[in-house]
Amino acid sequence: MSPALAADQAGYDEVPSLAREAAVGSLGLLVLGLVAYGATLGFHLGNLHNALLAVSFAGVGLYVLRARPGHLVGQLFVGLGVASALMYFGRQAGLHTPALPGAAWLAWMSIWLVPLVMAAAGVAVMVFPTGRHLSRRWRAASHAMVVLATLVALASALWPIEDDWRSSDLVFPFDLGGEDAARAIAWPMMLSCYTGFQALWVAAVVTRLRRAGSDEARQLRWFVFAVAVSVLLLLVGQIVWGTALLGLLTLPLVPLAAGVAIVRYRLYDIDPVINKTLVGGAMVLLIFVGYVGVVVGLGALLPVSDRVLALAATAAVAVVFEPVRRRAQALADRLVYGRRATPYQTLSRLSAQLASDDEGLLEGLAATIAGGVGASAVVIWLGDAERMEAVAAWPASPPEGARSLAELAELGSQRELVRPVWHDGIVQGALVLTKAPAEPLTPGEDQLLGDLVAQTGLVIDHRARLDQVARQAAELQGAARRIVTAEDSARRRIERNLHDGAQQRLVSLGMQLGALVERVAATGDPDLLREAEHARRQLLAATSELRELARGVHPTVLTEDGLETALANLVDQSPVLVRLHADLDRRPPPEVEATAYFLVSEALTNAARHAHASVVDVDVSLDDDRLTIEVSDDGTGGAALQPGGGLQGLADRLSVLGARLEIVSPPHGGGTIVKTVLACG
Amino acid sequence: MILADDAVLLREGLARILTDSGFEVIGQAGDAPSLVDLVKRDAPDLAVIDLRMPPGFTSEGIDAAAEIRALAPTVGLMLLSQHVEVHHALRLMTDFDGAVGYLLKDRVSDLTAFAADLRRVAGGDVVLDSELVTRLVARRRHEDPLDRLTPRERQVLALMAQGLTNAGLCAELHVSAKTVEGHVRSIFTKLDLDTDERSHRRVLAVLRFLRA
Numbered sequence: 061m062s063p064a065l066a067a068d069q070a071g072y073d074e075v076p077s078l079a080r081e082a083a084v085g086s087l088g089l090l091v092l093g094l095v096a097y098g099a100t101l102g103f104h105l106g107n108l109h110n111a112l113l114a115v116s117f118a119g120v121g122l123y124v125l126r127a128r129p130g131h132l133v134g135q136l137f138v139g140l141g142v143a144s145a146l147m148y149f150g151r152q153a154g155l156h157t158p159a160l161p162g163a164a165w166l167a168w169m170s171i172w173l174v175p176l177v178m179a180a181a182g183v184a185v186m187v188f189p190t191g192r193h194l195s196r197r198w199r200a201a202s203h204a205m206v207v208l209a210t211l212v213a214l215a216s217a218l219w220p221i222e223d224d225w226r227s228s229d230l231v232f233p234f235d236l237g238g239e240d241a242a243r244a245i246a247w248p249m250m251l252s253c254y255t256g257f258q259a260l261w262v263a264a265v266v267t268r269l270r271r272a273g274s275d276e277a278r279q280l281r282w283f284v285f286a287v288a289v290s291v292l293l294l295l296v297g298q299i300v301w302g303t304a305l306l307g308l309l310t311l312p313l314v315p316l317a318a319g320v321a322i323v324r325y326r327l328y329d330i331d332p333v334i335n336k337t338l339v340g341g342a343m344v345l346l347i348f349v350g351y352v353g354v355v356v357g358l359g360a361l362l363p364v365s366d367r368v369l370a371l372a373a374t375a376a377v378a379v380v381f382e383p384v385r386r387r388a389q390a391l392a393d394r395l396v397y398g399r400r401a402t403p404y405q406t407l408s409r410l411s412a413q414l415a416s417d418d419e420g421l422l423e424g425l426a427a428t429i430a431g432g433v434g435a436s437a438v439v440i441w442l443g444d445a446e447r448m449e450a451v452a453a454w455p456a457s458p459p460e461g462a463r464s465l466a467e468l469a470e471l472g473s474q475r476e477l478v479r480p481v482w483h484d485g486i487v488q489g490a491l492v493l494t495k496a497p498a499e500p501l502t503p504g505e506d507q508l509l510g511d512l513v514a515q516t517g518l519v520i521d522h523r524a525r526l527d528q529v530a531r532q533a534a535e536l537q538g539a540a541r542r543i544v545t546a547e548d549s550a551r552r553r554i555e556r557n558l559h560d561g562a563q564q565r566l567v568s569l570g571m572q573l574g575a576l577v578e579r580v581a582a583t584g585d586p587d588l589l590r591e592a593e594h595a596r597r598q599l600l601a602a603t604s605e606l607r608e609l610a611r612g613v614h615p616t617v618l619t620e621d622g623l624e625t626a627l628a629n630l631v632d633q634s635p636v637l638v639r640l641h642a643d644l645d646r647r648p649p650p651e652v653e654a655t656a657y658f659l660v661s662e663a664l665t666n667a668a669r670h671a672h673a674s675v676v677d678v679d680v681s682l683d684d685d686r687l688t689i690e691v692s693d694d695g696t697g698g699a700a701l702q703p704g705g706g707l708q709g710l711a712d713r714l715s716v717l718g719a720r721l722e723i724v725s726p727p728h729g730g731g732t733i734v735k736t737v738l739a740c741g
Numbered sequence: 742m743i744l745a746d747d748a749v750l751l752r753e754g755l756a757r758i759l760t761d762s763g764f765e766v767i768g769q770a771g772d773a774p775s776l777v778d779l780v781k782r783d784a785p786d787l788a789v790i791d792l793r794m795p796p797g798f799t800s801e802g803i804d805a806a807a808e809i810r811a812l813a814p815t816v817g818l819m820l821l822s823q824h825v826e827v828h829h830a831l832r833l834m835t836d837f838d839g840a841v842g843y844l845l846k847d848r849v850s851d852l853t854a855f856a857a858d859l860r861r862v863a864g865g866d867v868v869l870d871s872e873l874v875t876r877l878v879a880r881r882r883h884e885d886p887l888d889r890l891t892p893r894e895r896q897v898l899a900l901m902a903q904g905l906t907n908a909g910l911c912a913e914l915h916v917s918a919k920t921v922e923g924h925v926r927s928i929f930t931k932l933d934l935d936t937d938e939r940s941h942r943r944v945l946a947v948l949r950f951l952r953a
Contacts, residue, residue, distance in 0.1 A: 556798065560748070563846075564748045564750070567846045567847060567849065567850075568748075568754055570847055570850030571751070571755065571758060571849045572754065573850055574758075574851055574852050575758050575761075575852060578852055578853070596850055596851075599850070603847050604847070607823060610823070616793075616799070619799070620800060621828060625828050628827070628828065629827065629828070631880075632827055632876055632877065632880055634880075634881070635881065637881040638881075
């Protein structure tokens with residue numbers, strides 16, 4: 061692990077310097093001192109939140125600054141903490157009886173600081189959690205907020221316009237006059253500022269949430285969760301008990317959550333907390349509503365005693381509790397973790413994937429497993445117990461390198477679940493799932509995972525079989541290609557043997573016979589001469605036939621001079637008119653050349669002999685390593701593959717080379733098109 | 742003359758009957774390099790060369806002939822092969838300035854005709870195998886221009902393609918020189934060919950026309 065990463069995980073960028081430790085310590089002591097001294101001056105419920113905010117903001121801010129020096133949110137929190145401490149102390153002093161020296165001025169300070177504290181809190185919210193504004197516009201808005209707050213603070217310092225001056229026992233320390241006029245102008249401005257600031261914060265947080273990447277979103281979720289809880293309790297407190305105290309007391313949750321989010325968000329996952337809060341809150345609501353509904357609602361309708369009603373309410377709540385909890389849990393899961401597939405969906409998705417047989421089968425399987433049991437990552441390993449390799453993973457790519465099953469099992473002690481995959485009684489691989497630590501597998505998920513592991517075994521086996529089939533097909537293809545190549549070289553050999561053997565002998569024989577004919581002519585016996593001459597002609601006919609045969613077995617011109625020349629020679633000998641269009645800038649492999657030659661030869665023969673065509677077009681072109689051959693005639697058509705036929709032989713030969721013979725030949729005229737495309741790679 | 746063929750039996754037989762016909766065989770070779778060596782040592786009037794020889798058994802004969810033509814331009818070159826190909830014939834007519842022949846090996850069975858062909862080549866004329874020419878003349882063409890020729894003119898055209906000169910045509914067709922000249926002029930006009938006095942040029946023009 062790199063030092064930077066280690067520091068990051070521990071929450072520190074570096075070991076804090078002595079000066080920083082000293083500054084943090086003295087600021088902490090200042091806040092604590094002010095709060096502690098203030099606390100000795102009496103207990104005022106309306107001022108308690110300032111103490112709580114001072115301690116929590118200063119504490120969290122200093123903690124953040126210690127870990128992330130210069131972090132703007134940390135600085136603002138410390139500022140807020142110190143300001144809150146000053147406000148607490150000032151208000152405590154102002155409310156003290158008998159009056160303390162300078163108490164009026166201290167109270168005065170505690171009141172005009174309010175807008176500044178609000179602005180500082182607003183900036184902190186707007187730059188949370190990165191310490192930077194979302195954009196220049198947001199920064200401009202934040203600056204405007206600070207300027208407005210300063211103006212309001214100035215007005216509040218000069219005239220007693222804040223509500224606190226009217227409702228409490230505090231006394232404004234001086235009188236500049238024009239108090240009513242100032243209040244008439246500044247009061248609406250103050251109100252609209254406060255409302256506007258709050259709207260601005262909410263807008264900033266919402267915007268940031270929508271744009272945030274995963275880490276930032278997790279940090280924001282901490283913060284939003286704390287704010288939501290705080291606001292909810294504030295509302296509940298106001299409605300149920302008619303006091304904001306509950307909400308104020310929970311306010312420290314906000315800086316605490318913010319601090320954790322900035323420094324420790326990687327270590328604690330907020331999601332399960334939110335999840336459980338949602339479920340718990342829903343259940344509290346159920347009990348409350350159920351109880352009140354039964355007791356108040358039924359009580360008004362039916363003349364029964366309160367005890368009976370209470371029993372009935374309890375029974376009703378007990379009956380609906382579990383089903384509602386399950387629903388609430390499912391809903392919370394969906395809200396927090398996104399949509400999770402039901403076991404049925406998971407298994408049917410799996411069988412659809414198995415049927416598709418494509419390349420990404422194992423990746424798809426990993427994703428399906430993750431969706432089925434709510435894992436944040438799934439890795440599929442293949443191999444035996446001694447050596448496995450990661451072959452597929454979701455959502456990232458599989459890790460490199462081989463591991464044994466035992467090594468994988470060690471991962472199980474951390475956040476991963478490791479399940480070996482068995483098939484036919486042998487370990488064939490393993491599944492490694494990453495799950496949030498606070499969220500173990502439910503029995504249902506456990507069972508589903510068992511099923512999925514079994515399915516994975518089938519998939520692995522299936523894949524192995526597919527591999528085997530593919531291998532065998534490749535071997536067969538290779539063998540067929542070798543057979544074709546061997547056939548070609550056999551043809552070449554036969555032609556060569558004919559050339560050097562039988563043809564040579566026949567030529568010699570012809571020469572002798574020719575000499576014999578000359579001698580017979582010299583004797584002047586006409587009968588003998590006729591017979592000798594006949595024999596010579598027979599021999600020449602035989603030689604000619606043998607020559608054609610040799611050419612049919614293998615045309616030497618093809619090996620020697622290439623496809624274009626060989627095709628031109630074919631055309632020279634064709635009894636029908638042939639228009640040849642061949643344009644090859646290089647020579648294809650020998651087996652491709654031979655196949656093309658035999659294809660054209662067969663098509664020309666068929667066009668002349670069977671289709672009685674008057675003209676044949678031969679087009680041969682080589683583009684991008686693909687040789688396209690098309691022979692079309694204007695004959696009677698009706699050409700088809702027949703067992704043992706020339707076209708069938710060609711089709712077989714082509715399929716060995718991975719090509720297909722296309723024949724378009726309607727049986728009642730319209731000509732014949734024979735076409736193929738051969739790879740020359 | 743010199744003989745070059747890798748088949749010893751055939752070569753020896755050929756040497757014997759050619760000697761009988763009045764030729765003097767001054768050397769025999771089994772492959773292209775030794776043929777060229779023989780020619781270097783003692784240039785003959787004529788070399789009879791198998792087109793397909795060791796080591797590659799493709800068209801070494803033509804390459805050797807080209808080498809001989811560069812070394813000793815006066816040597817007549819007769820190439821023999823088991824089968825005749827148009828593209829070889831075109832090359833011989835294009836690259837060799839006359840005194841070249843290209844015949845099927847079968848032709849040795851008619852010794853009189855073969856000897857005559859050899860003498861023509863030695864004398865600077867060109868000779869092409871009749872089978873090759875027959876094949877080209879028989880070839881089907883779109884709106885065949887050969888249809889414009891009379892049967893007699895077609896016969897003359899085929900003989901011209903085989904390399905016969907006007908004198909040769911007279912002898913072959915048993916007609917007067919004037920008649921032959923009339924036929925040749927008529928053919929060239931009808932087929933829109935350029936006339937050229939040199940025989941191999943004339944053959945080349947006719948071959949190209951037939952192949953087109």
